[in-house]
Amino acid sequence: MTSDSFFALMCMSLFALLFGSVLAFSGYRLFLVLLPIWGFFFGFGLGAQTVQAIFNTGFLTDITSWVVGFFVALIFAVLSYLFYFFAVALLAGSLGYSLGAGIMLAIFPSLNFTAWIIGMVVGVVFAILVLVLNVQKWVIIIATALMGAGVIIGTFLFMLGKLPSTDLTTNPVKAVLSDSPLWLILFIVVAVLGFGGQYLTSRAWKVEEYNRWEEYSVTEG
Secondary structure (H helix, E strand, C coil), rough: CCHHHHHHHHHHHHHHHHHHHHHHHCCCCCHEEEEEEEEHHHHHHHHHHHHHHHCCCCCCCCHHHHHHHHHHHHHHHHHHHEEEHHHHHHHHHHHHHHHHHHHHHHCCCCCCCHHHHHHHHHHHHHHHHHHHHHHHEEEEEEEEHHHHHHHHHHHHHHHHCCHHHHHHHCCHHHHHHHHHHHHHHHHHHHHHHHHHHHHHHHHCCCCCEHHHHHHHHHHCC
């Protein structure tokens, strides 16, 4: 590895640690800022994984996966910015997808398509339940704490050479579940600390719901 490549990987790792920490410990407070960013990265990973699962190709090994990943990422980011309920549903859905696909791949590493299907189904169920049960605040706190913890632990696994760089933005939960019990314990500890910190700092505070599409339409009208 060249010095330039090493520097780039270290910068990416530090950014991932910073983003994961902010997501885990301030996800609810910074929800409006973080969700479009999360929507972009999750959308990119989901789009590329969808191509990988359907066509049985490697992750980001062809131009199609890059194009689809970027297209889905852009749609998720824009919709998360415009619509509060889409942002909440996407966050819940990404948590469900990561858990469903991550658990399946940890148990059956070769079942990519089956894991993708199960992840999608669990993600949709999570998203629908959150909106129907009207538990957005709790889901935002829980999901950001878990996803942030996954990014943090996944970054450490990547830095130690136990997680390929291509998996860093897709499903670090799989790596945490399949590597060793120690990483799973650390993941749980970070997630619990993140949840506790967010709960204490947001007990009397609530994210304001928004529909920026409607706001822009009224302004232009």
